[in-house]
Amino acid sequence: MFELSSPGRRAWSFARTDLPEWAAADLVPPEHLAPEPVALPEVSERDLVAHHTRLTHRQYSVDLGAYPLGSCTMKYNPKLADVAASLPGLARVHPAAPPSCTQGWLELLSELSRALAEVTGMAAVTLQPPAGAAGELTGLLLLRAWHASQGDTGRTKVVIPDSAHGTNPASVTLGGYEALTVASDHRGCVDLAALRAVLDDEVAGIMLTNPNTLGLFEDDIAAITAAVHEVGGLVYYDGANLNAILGVTRPGDMGFDIVHLNLHKTFAVPHGGGGPGAGPVAVTEALAPFLPGPLPARAPDGTYGWRTPARSIGRVHSWHGNALALARAYAYLLALGGDGLRRVAEIAVLNANWLRRRLGDHYDVPHDRTCMHECVVSAAGLKRRTGVRAADVAKRLLEEGFHAPTVSFPLVVEEALMIEPTETESPQTLAALADALVRIAEAASVQDHHAPRTTPVGRVDEVRAARRLVATFDARLPPTGGG
Ligand SMILES: Cc1ncc(COP(=O)(O)O)c(C=O)c1O
Known part of the structure; x- marks a missing residue:
């Protein structure tokens, strides 16, 4: 927005107040006003809307597809609500x-x-x-x-x-x-x-x-x-x-x-x-x-x-x-009513168990027994065989058009992938998600360390982001210079 800024351009206009001038002046006590003008982007409504619309198109969301981020229950929320x-x-x-x-x-x-x-x-x-x-x-x-x-x-x-x-x-x-x-x-x-x-x-x-x-x-x-x-x-x-x-x-x-x-x-x-x-x-x-x-x-x-x-x-x-x-x-x-709520739990649990069984031949399943609404598989074996870690699997899944599962949590499982399909995904979507995870395991290679290569944001340098975080906007920084 700062890069789009042009002095004097604005996306708002205020109605003129019909208060007498002396009353309008007192409306906001002076001590509540910023001492200096704040530097804000100056853009037209057209630029503002276009910018945010472009951003939403780069975004993955629960309204777009499966979001199997274990522990977080990222499910589709009915619009009725x-x-x-x-x-x-x-x-x-x-x-x-x-x-x-x-x-x-x-x-x-x-x-x-x-x-x-x-x-x-x-x-x-x-x-x-x-x-x-x-x-x-x-x-x-x-x-x-x-x-x-x-x-x-x-x-x-x-x-x-x-x-x-x-x-x-x-x-x-x-x-x-x-x-x-x-x-x-x-x-x-x-x-x-x-x-x-x-x-x-x-x-x-x-x-x-x-x-x-x-x-x-x-x-x-x-x-x-x-x-x-x-x-x-x-x-x-x-x-x-x-x-x-x-x-x-x-x-x-x-x-x-x-x-x-x-x-x-x-x-x-x-x-x-x-x-x-x-x-x-x-x-x-x-x-x-x-x-x-x-x-x-x-x-x-x-x-x-x-x-x-x-x-x-x-x-x-x-x-x-x-x-x-x-x-x-x-x-x-x-x-949903009582019966509908019960059905939520039944399908959430069924979906997680279906995935656990489907992934069992391609990933380790540390606790291979009936799970509830999410299953935890491990990429420990995959890492030993190919060098590809749980985080690489998650980044590759972004290239396949799905949101990543939770990785490295729970801490008690090495190279954990915590997958929560939720009850809102269809059997077809679940099968596509499982197929993608199986494909990633079967074709695992060192190239996966560079995934994702097709998303608007590539892999960030997590160590640098943690140690040299730059959380403010500075147009002078090169694109990779931020956190
Ligand atoms: C099991 C469990 N407990 C507690 C929390 C914390 O909830 P919140 O993120 O709303 O603070 C979460 C969040 O997902 C959770 O999964």
Whole structure:
């Protein structure tokens, strides 16, 4: 945009104000104005639109094709949800509008909370956290508030299996606890003996990602929750992977105390590009009095208002969460209904298992048993035979017209390729994706170190990008000079 800039050209015009001059001058207090003019590109509307349209044509997106980025659930989001969220009665309401003017919004938030409580098998829900990790931190604050209410302030540790999502240990640290890592066993699940060995009265709880980052359903959930409860800890379910179990089983029925969901992975809210997301937290009856407030609530006369729980930990968002993401999720829930949600999980799991079997002759499958919504294969053998690593496979897949899977994660698998096909891809698309991955393995050569060669951006020098990152625009730099 700076290169297109021409002094005096503009893509906007302001209406003349009809305020008297003295009032217009005072409209923005001088201390809120920048002391110097800010250098911005000066372009016409025509150039502005053309520039961004060109960029979108270079972009790969969930609307364009399969995006099997494991752990992220990058699936096609039905447009129905966008239509619902752009209804003026929802989109043009200010969050500070009084309840008398926002009965519809309050009913939506209240009904969504009820539906999510039903889906998770929990008693109460907060919709405030704006992301999965924000939900995790909220969960940890709830966990702390619970222990404090019991007069139990000596607990300093939270157990994290090594197959947990990376945000879990980060949230534990941010929540003021020490993360205690427990190894997985040969099946890729929590090693029960190792877990029991670390459990004592200093443990505040466990955070369990289920299905875990290997795409596996934890085998010993009942034993895990019982063992942690036995030492007085709480059990937290990272439900960001809920698309694997929707309508089939519920964390509440498995004995969990706190659950967070990623609506931006499971419920027609786009994931990626920095949000906005929604990470609601659902809890048991015992923890409900500590939830962030205010919560939408229905009075006996049928009208809606806001209510703050008696021992609330306070707000975790300035308003009521990312409300339009919540509206999208509600539209999706209503459109699919209970049977439709179950079908989401069934097809997501079927697709992942089909891929696991299809790729098994060409890649290593470290935990070759029924997986859930994603499968983890390894390019370790391919690397030994040909020098081609998981990252090279991912870059080659871009040349084949697909988005890359997640690579080098989970950390417990060497040369990991974490593939999440999701339920929205057809059998034909899945077959084409599998064929591309098989072709890449069969023709692997050192040339692959230079992939991708057909995309608008080639392979970046990752070491230089990390060590000499230049994140600001500088037209004087040569094209390869940036990070
Ligand atoms: C299992 C799991 N937990 C937590 C998160 C964190 O969610 P967010 O990126 O919204 O903070 C993710 C993100 O994809 C996830 O996959």
